[in-house]
Amino acid sequence: MPKIPGLIKGLGVTMGTLGRTVRDGADTVQYPHAKEAPPVRARGVIALREDNCTACMLCARSCPDWCIYIEGHKQLAPPRRAGGKPRQVNHLDRFDIDYALCMYCGICVEVCPFDALFWSPEYEYSEPRIADLLHDKTKLGEWMETVPEAPELEAGAEKKK
Amino acid sequence: MSALLAVEIPYWGQSLLRVLGGIVAVLLPAGTIVYLFLFKMMSFMQSRLGPMEAGPFGSMQLFAEVGKWLQKEDIVPAEADARIYKLAPVIVLLSTFLLVVVVPFGPDAYFVDFSAGVFYALAIGSVSVIGILVAGWSSANKYSLLGGLRAAGQLIAYELPMVLAVVGVVIQAGSMNLQDIVVAQNSGSIFGWDGVGFPFVLTQFVGFLVFMIAVQAELTQVPFDMPIAESELVSGYMTEYSGFRFLIFFIGEFATAGVFAFIASVLFLGGWGVPFSWFGWEGLDDVDNWMNIGGPLIMFTKMLVLTGIIMWVRFSYPRFREDQLQRFAWKVLIPISLANIALTAIVKVAV
Numbered sequence: 001m002p003k004i005p006g007l008i009k010g011l012g013v014t015m016g017t018l019g020r021t022v023r024d025g026a027d028t029v030q031y032p033h034a035k036e037a038p039p040v041r042a043r044g045v046i047a048l049r050e051d052n053c054t055a056c057m058l059c060a061r062s063c064p065d066w067c068i069y070i071e072g073h074k075q076l077a078p079p080r081r082a083g084g085k086p087r088q089v090n091h092l093d094r095f096d097i098d099y100a101l102c103m104y105c106g107i108c109v110e111v112c113p114f115d116a117l118f119w120s121p122e123y124e125y126s127e128p129r130i131a132d133l134l135h136d137k138t139k140l141g142e143w144m145e146t147v148p149e150a151p152e153l154e155a156g157a158e159k160k161k
Numbered sequence: 162m163s164a165l166l167a168v169e170i171p172y173w174g175q176s177l178l179r180v181l182g183g184i185v186a187v188l189l190p191a192g193t194i195v196y197l198f199l200f201k202m203m204s205f206m207q208s209r210l211g212p213m214e215a216g217p218f219g220s221m222q223l224f225a226e227v228g229k230w231l232q233k234e235d236i237v238p239a240e241a242d243a244r245i246y247k248l249a250p251v252i253v254l255l256s257t258f259l260l261v262v263v264v265p266f267g268p269d270a271y272f273v274d275f276s277a278g279v280f281y282a283l284a285i286g287s288v289s290v291i292g293i294l295v296a297g298w299s300s301a302n303k304y305s306l307l308g309g310l311r312a313a314g315q316l317i318a319y320e321l322p323m324v325l326a327v328v329g330v331v332i333q334a335g336s337m338n339l340q341d342i343v344v345a346q347n348s349g350s351i352f353g354w355d356g357v358g359f360p361f362v363l364t365q366f367v368g369f370l371v372f373m374i375a376v377q378a379e380l381t382q383v384p385f386d387m388p389i390a391e392s393e394l395v396s397g398y399m400t401e402y403s404g405f406r407f408l409i410f411f412i413g414e415f416a417t418a419g420v421f422a423f424i425a426s427v428l429f430l431g432g433w434g435v436p437f438s439w440f441g442w443e444g445l446d447d448v449d450n451w452m453n454i455g456g457p458l459i460m461f462t463k464m465l466v467l468t469g470i471i472m473w474v475r476f477s478y479p480r481f482r483e484d485q486l487q488r489f490a491w492k493v494l495i496p497i498s499l500a501n502i503a504l505t506a507i508v509k510v511a512v
Contacts, residue, residue, distance in 0.1 A: 007478070014206040014477040021205040028209040 040148045042121035043104045045135075047143035048095055052116035055090040059108035059117060067101035068108060069094060095137040100130050122146040179272055186261045190419025190464055191412050196223055197465070198472035199415070206476050230411075233404035240301035241401065249299060250402065250409035252292030257416045259285045264423045265340045267433050267456030268448040278339040279331055282424055283324050286379065289417065290316045293388070296410075297398035308397025311483065312388035315378060318490040319385070323375035325498035329368040329505040330361050330428045339427050344445050347434035358436035362429040367501045369429045371494050376421045376471065378490070380414065383475040387483050418468050426463035433460050 029036045038044060055072030071094040076086040109117045120143050127133050135143075153159070170178065200222060204211030212219030237243050263278045263285075265271040275281050290313055297309015331337055334345040342361075349359025362369045378385035389397035399410050426432060433456030434448075442448050481489065 010477045011473060014473065017208055018202065018205040021208050021210075026205075026209045030210065030213060 038121040038123060040121065041119065043106060043119050044121040044123040045125060045143050046097055046109060046140065047118045047120045047147050048137055048140035049116050049118065049144055050092060050137055050141050052114045053092050053095065054114055055092050058111050058113065062107050062111045064105060064107065065101045065103055067098040069096040092137065095140060097135050097140060099133040099135060118144065118147040120146040121148070183258055183261055183272065187257055187416045187420065188412070191416035192223055193465065194415045194419055194468050194472070196220060198469060202472060203476050227408065230408040231405050235404040235406060238301055238401050242299040245295055246299040247406070249292050249296035250406045250413065252295065253289045254409050254413040254416070256285055256288035256292065257413055257420055259288065260417070260420045261423070263339060264420065264427060265343060265433060266460050267453040268445055270453045270456055271340065274340060275338065277337040279327055279337040283327065287316065287320050289413070293398050300398070300401040302401050304394045305398050305400045308388045308394045308400070312381065312398060315381070315385060315388060315486060318487055319375045319378035322371050322490060322494035322498045323379065325495065325502060326368040326372040326375065327428060328502050329365045332502070332505045332509050333361055333364060340445065343427055343432035343434050346431045348437045348444065355436060355438040358431055358434070360429065360431040365429060365505070367497060371498045371501070372425055372429070373470070374494060376425060377474060379421065380418050380471070382471055384478040384481055385486060386480050387486055390480060418471060419464055422464040422467035422471070423460060425467055426460060430463050433457065435459070
């Protein structure tokens with residue numbers, strides 16, 4: 001035989017929630033008509049800053065799903081100082097992330113030593129065709145606009161070089 | 162029903178009217194319950210809005226759902242006993258239609274005037290067990306079979322307290338005719354004061370509680386939803402059903418809730434009547450003709466209140482374990498209702 005006060009209290013909780021929903025509106029948002037702002041650090045989509053990428057392949061190798069495809073070639077860049085030798089740099093030809101495979105673990109963002117990958121809270125990029133979920137480097141670059149500003153460093157923290 | 166229109170209607174016309182009336186009396190409560198309580202009340206209790214897109218405030222959602230189910234393929238498992246498998250949901254819905262026949266909606270607005278209506282209602286109310294058991298067995302699926310057996314055990318266990326709870330009302334009214342029970346409640350008086358008649362819920366409150374708990378279990382609504390416990394049995398006896406046969410089970414569940422609420426309001430809350438003293442009516446023959454329109458509306462309101470309580474309980478509680486469920490029926494509800502009968506009989510004879 002269950003305790004009566006708990007049973008009555010349970011009925012009170014549901015009826016109270018009903019009253020609150022009628023009075024103050026629901027906690028949910030009617031999605032296509034109104035949008036809920038995701039938290040700033042939400043893992044929506046991964047954006048690529050192409051200039052920072054050196055095609056080092058660390059992200060592609062650490063990806064558990066193998067959903068990052070990188071191709072690059074070596075080329076000569078002009079020397080930093082006048083009269084120096086031309087530098088050899090890796091040029092990025094292809095950088096694709098297949099969001100049909102991605103599981104949003106964020107290891108690629110963590111592992112990138114050159115700050116080329118960023119989390120963006122943008123989440124509305126579903127596609128009717130699964131093949132369209134393969135985002136190439138132009139599209140990944142466009143996501144950079146949605147990446148929020150990095151938060152202020154704590155006072156006394158070491159500045160990144 | 163024919164007296165309602167005060168014209169002579171041929172037999173086929175009366176039959177047609179009865180069939181239409183029966184369909185309305187079963188489907189209208191079912192639709193209202195599903196929209197008002199299952200879609201809206203449950204959502205609000207969970208701090209969300211429920212369906213909002215189909216029609217104003219999602220009121221057409223039900224038609225969309227029915228349309229969806231009608232389009233789906235009617236699958237019969239290869240191992241299933243196909244003929245019985247197809248028949249089972251019809252048996253369940255049929256018992257609901259047979260049950261609504263007994264309910265009086267007004268002085269002349271009834272389908273059949275049974276002299277032992279209570280007996281008929283309780284007998285027909287348990288026909289759905291056969292449909293459920295048959296559905297579980299013929300699906301050739303272990304989850305369905307377990308669900309069907311659980312449903313049979315539960316429905317038989319809670320049939321008894323339900324019958325025993327009604328006996329108190331029958332003793333007090335001195336009749337098994339539902340129409341007489343309504344009249345007895347509305348022409349009665351409390352210590353000479355006849356302002357509200359004498360609804361039996363006042364003296365038979367224990368019986369009313371036991372009856373409502375038993376109804377909750379008969380409908381396999383949530384504290385008693387062991388037969389369709391989705392976390393262990395997928396969907397119990399309904400597991401293999403799809404398309405319109407699932408729809409029939411679904412309608413049956415909520416239509417039966419409405420019909421049982423009708424019967425509960427007839428037995429305990431005064432049914433279609435208003436207290437006869439308000440208008441100076443002496444008995445059933447004096448009741449004005451407009452009650453044939455007002456009666457169904459009063460019944461509908463009472464039905465909504467009662468199903469609202471059933472659904473409120475459903476949305477608030479977790480489910481019983483199988484042994485708790487059986488123990489609750491046999492060791493708590495049945496002794497209480499037996500004591501209630503004894504007490505009612507003693508008071509009836511003494512007063």
